Amino acid sequence: MIMADVVVTGLGATTPLGGDAASTWAGLLAGRSGVGPLTQDWAEQLTVRIAAQLAEEPSLKIDRVQARRMDRAEQIAVIAAREAYADAGLGDDLDRERLGVVVGTGIGGATTMLAQDDILEASGPRKVSPHTVPMLMPNGPAAWVGLTFQAQAGVHCPASACATGAEAIAWGLDMIRSGRADVVLAGGVEAVIHPLPMAGFASMRAMSVRNDEPQRASRPWDAARDGFVLGEGAGVIVLESAEHAAARGARVYAKLAGAGMSSDGYDIVQPHPEGIGAARAIKMAIRDGGLTGADVQHVNAHATSTPVGDIAEINSIRASIGDHPVLTAPKSMLGHLLGAAGAVESIATILSLHEQIIPPTINLENPDEGLTLDVVTGEPRKMQLDAALNNSFGFGGHNVALLFTRA
Structure with missing residues (x-):
């Protein structure tokens, strides 16, 4: 079977740097941090009192009546998907039986579950919202996106921790290559800035405790890094068969040339220190795209700002690509968007x-001695790019690498 070429024709996002893809991209190029102090009353009791919250509240773009039936993650998934769909120039004449959705989340509607449990304990079962289950179920964001556009080729929801958004895009690639769909809305979402997840991550000592300087807290590969910063957001891209895109004269941002997925089989939280599983995923993606490591000039790194993970990724890149690619780490500005990270960073x-x-x-500011590759710092770097890789790795040993090439 000859596999169809798959291209990217639409982008949508809402993040700590902006309420859409364009403002998020502008924030990344400007080197602007989206991290700030938590001002909610509940944050006072926490060890970690900083996070990367949305730059634009979803209430500005979601109808108030509809919003009452939706978890925050569902709301922002729909916002990002609407932007991506419009950006792709897709109209009402699209064949809905050939439209698919793959939108994943690492945690899902946790804030709804916890809020409704508070109501249950304080006021009894009759006061629990009838919308509770559709709001808390992990497939809720994907389902709402599917309903918004009447997608009928299949609606799917991977859940692979911090690799989720990238895995969703890999699934979308497979849907088009296999002939199940011509167009797929693919991405990830997360909105769990809440005392319980934050306390849990803090108890693991996974998050930065730089409460007094939040904008400097997320510092990938820096010798003084002390953990990630929790963020929230959503990213959705429109994937389309190259033939379908050409037939309607669509603008093409890039080609999704390949995807690779692997698992570490090592630890529930820590990556393999040598990045062996990650290296396998990277090699798969490059091979899937018909390229070699020498062809990849740029890696958008997972780089969460954790002591072990950052250097494990460097090891994996050197083992799979070599010493030549130029790296960047968007989590230094976005924070860690968990299930949305791979999707938003794919957009970058x-x-x-x-x-x-x-x-x-x-x-x-002070690179770890294990950082042996070229990382862009200071100003954005203009350079010829023909092939670039996006890495995403998640708790449980999930590894996803996506290979994009110039349109």
Whole structure:
């Protein structure tokens, strides 16, 4: 079977840097941090009192009546998907039986579950919302996106922790290549800035405790890094068969040339220190795209700002690609968007190819001695880019690498 070429024709996002893809991209190029102090009363009792909250509240774009039936994650997934659909120039004449959705989440509607449990304990079962289950179920964001556009080729929801958004895009690639769909809305979402998840991550000592300087807290590869910063957001891209895109004269941002997925089989939280599983995923993606490691000029790194993970990724890149690629780490500005990270950072990778420029990594002031590759810092770097990789790795040993090439 000859596999169809798959291209990216639409982008949508809402993040700590902006309420859409364009403002998020502008924030990345400007080296602006989206991290700030938590001002909610409940944050006072926490060890970690900083996070990367949305720059624009979903209530500005979601109808108030509809919003009452939706978890925050569902709301922002729909916002990002609407933007991506419009950006792709898709209209009402699209064959809905050939439209698919793959939108994943790492945690799902946790804030709804916890809020409704509070109501249950305080006021009894009769006061629990009848919308509780559709709001808390992990497939809720994907389902709402599917309903918004009447998608009938299949609606799917991977859940692979911090690799989720990238895995969703890989699933979308497979849907088009297998002939199940011509167009797929693919991406990820997360909105769990809440005391319980934050307390849990803090108890693991996974998050930065730089409460007094939040904008400097997320510092990938810096010798003084002390953990990630929790963020929230959504990213959705429109994937389309190249034939379908050409037939309607669509603008193409980039080609999704390949995807690779693997698992570490090592630890529930820690990556393999040598990045062996991650390296396998990277090699698969490059091979799937018909390229070699020498062809990849840029890696948009997972780089969460954890002591072990950052260097494990460096090891995996060197083992699978070599010493030549130029790196950047968007989590230095976005924080860690968990299930949305791979999707939002794929958008950054796609735009780097489209505009031939790489955003900087901020807060990298004293590089770890294990950082042996070139990382963009200070100003964005203009350079010729023909192939770029986006890495996403998640708790449980999930590894996903996506290979994008210039349109």
